[in-house]
Each structure stands twice: as structure tokens, then as C-alpha cells.
Amino acid sequence: MADARRGRPSTGVREAVLKATEEVLGEAGLALSTKEIARRAGVAESSIFYHFGDRLGLLQAVIGLHLPVFADATVVLGGRTPSGDLKSDLTAVVTGLERFYLRIMPILGALQSDSQLRELLAQRRGEVGPHLALQPVADLLRTQCAAGRVRDTLDPTAGALLLIGAAHQRAMHRYLLGAAATRFLPPVDAVVGALLPAFE
Amino acid sequence: MADARRGRPSTGVREAVLKATEEVLGEAGLALSTKEIARRAGVAESSIFYHFGDRLGLLQAVIGLHLPVFADATVVLGGRTPSGDLKSDLTAVVTGLERFYLRIMPILGALQSDSQLRELLAQRRGEVGPHLALQPVADLLRTQCAAGRVRDTLDPTAGALLLIGAAHQRAMHRYLLGAAATRFLPPVDAVVGALLPAFE
């Protein structure tokens, strides 16, 4: 983000608005209103328009705050460094990804239900977007492959899609169903266990 | 749906509204308005409230129209019967699932961005919901396993999650990025190829 903040931080209204927006987005989804956001942030509604131009600008800012994280390997991998044992490493990856997806579920939901936001995302697809998560995970698999812990016939991007898909799937169902999701979903261990023979 | 339609079909306003709602949902997401829906369906706005009570009732009806399909094996498998060759069968499953997910992406998006809809879904989780897709896919794997084409150590539900996760992941990225998604995503063949050693 090149334009982040030029001059003084002033009174942190911008930050308060971003935080409140994220909060409301999680509860009300895209039915959020600038009025409600202003109330929660404890600022005047017009300040939102001063800082972000319009509603779409605000949403774009909130989304832009999170989507680059997809390209950040350490976040995607849950902040761990690979231990060497393939199964426990993959479990850590899936667990980390699942936690991450669960957290940004409201943002993903917003992208999926607003065509304007989708257009914006498609335009900046080189810099931001959930698809960028494939890269760091595929890279991890390449590293493991070079270390001889993963078979060299494995397509790293395909392997990454499988790991990410499983994590996202688990996160989505947990988000939709709440605690009851556990009854329907296979545990992470089982998923990694099922996938392992394809990797080693 | 027990209450579907009691008396005569009358003039099909109800159906026209459902169709229009789905259309608008795909374009505008949850920012849809009853006014716009009525315009597209060519009916009076008040007819919507006559048939569905309120906005939420309308959304519930549209969603309820699609979510049971998740439990329908033939749809989930793309209308094909397994041929016997595991790789081509799995490819058909993933392709069918991907097409299905791509089509109901707006509905999935709505569920993810509206907490009221999520609550409704959680309440009826026994009958409807995307999590029900796990069952028919897992069943297919069990059948293949009994036929000796899939290893008997495979956890069928975990295998189903991997297949579904990959298909959903591809569908979501295609939905978000449009045609450009192909540049980022591994082809279905590669995904199935990567997963195959875990199954046989």
C-alpha cells in the first residue's frame, strides 16, 4: 500500500473506522451501514467519507488490509518453521491455514457476494487475493521435495490446492455451522493422514 | 418442503420471483432489493411479501431451493455413473462438483455474509447445507473401496473432503477472478493426479 498514511497520524479516526468496519462486517456482512460503523468507532459518519471517499473505498481498504496476508508464507504456515517430520508439518500447515481462513471468513464472504468488490479484486489480482496463498504453500512443498521428504513426482501447486482446499473447507463449515460442524467434518489428522500417501 | 404450494399454481408469480431473486443475487449479492426483484420478475413488489412474508423469507426460499441438492449424489457426481477407471471417475467427480459450486457461488456467498441466514442454516443443518455434500462423495469412495479400486485404509470422509475442497477452491477462484483464474490454478487433471496415489 503505497499511499498508506502521508502526514501525521492525527487522532486515529481512520484506524478506529477500519477496526469497527471489520467488526460489523463479521456480524452483519455487507448489510453494514456507514452510520453503524461510525457509531461503533465513536466518530462522525462524515469522517468515513473524508477518509475513504465512499462506501466502496472503505470496503476496499478493509479488504486490502487482509488479502496481502495470503502471500505471506509465515502467516499461512501458522508462524512455524518446518520440523522435518512430514506428517506433523502438514498438520501444522492445514491447522494454520484453517485458523487463518476462519478469521477472514467475513472478508471472503463479502468478496463472494459483491460484484463490485470482485471486479476490484480481479483488477489487482497480481498484488492481492486469496489465490496468492497457493504460492507459499507450493514453495513449502518444493522445499520439502528438495530435502527428499516429498516425492519428486508431486505437482507442488496441485498439492498446495489440496491442502488449502481442505483447510478452507473445514473453516467454511465451521463458520457456517458453528460448533456443530465437528459432527460432520473429518478431523485434521484424518485429512492429513489420507493425503500423506500422495506426498511421500 | 412440506408447505410448497397448496392450491392452484395461479399465475406463477412465485416462481418468477424466485428466478429473478436468484438472478439479482448473482449480480448484486445481498445488496438485492425487493423493488429490483419485482421489476425483473415483472410483478408488483407487494406480491413478494404476500408469498414470502418478508425479505428473509424470500432469501430462505431461494437458498432452500438449492441447498438440498448437496445431498443428491447424482447431481454431485455430475450425472455420471462410475466407469471403473479410478482416475477418470475422480476427474468426473471433481469436474462435476466444480461446476456445481460455481453455479451456486452466489448462494454460498450470501450464507457467508449474512448472520441471519447462517443461523437459519445451523437450525436446519440436518436437512440442508453444503456440509451434506460430504456424504454422497464419501459413499462413492466406500463403493470404490468395496470394489477393490480404492485402498481400504482410506478414510472415506477425509477423502471426500479433499475432493470437495479442491473442487470448491477451483470454483471460488474462478468466480472471484473470472477467466484469469486459469493462470493461477492447477488444472483438474493435475489435482486428481496428485491425489491419486493417496487413494489407490
Place this chain on the structure above:
DNA sequence: GTCTATAAGTTGATAGAC
């Protein structure tokens, strides 16, 4: 069952004082 007309409330956004 479907319509027209209407109501009360909310929305995103702007103008202008400080």
C-alpha cells in the same frame, strides 16, 4: 392473488462551521 398507493425509516453522501 395481484395490483396501486403510500408510509415510516434508513441509506450513502454533501455543505459548512470550527
Place this chain on the structure above:
DNA sequence: GTCTATCAACTTATAGAC
């Protein structure tokens, strides 16, 4: 930069005629 005050447009929903 932040506020108060204000706006026109639009929102969901209802009443009542046919």
C-alpha cells in the same frame, strides 16, 4: 480533520381496491 446538520433517494413493509 473532525464535527453537526441536512438531503434526496431508496429501503422494507402495509392497506385496501379489484
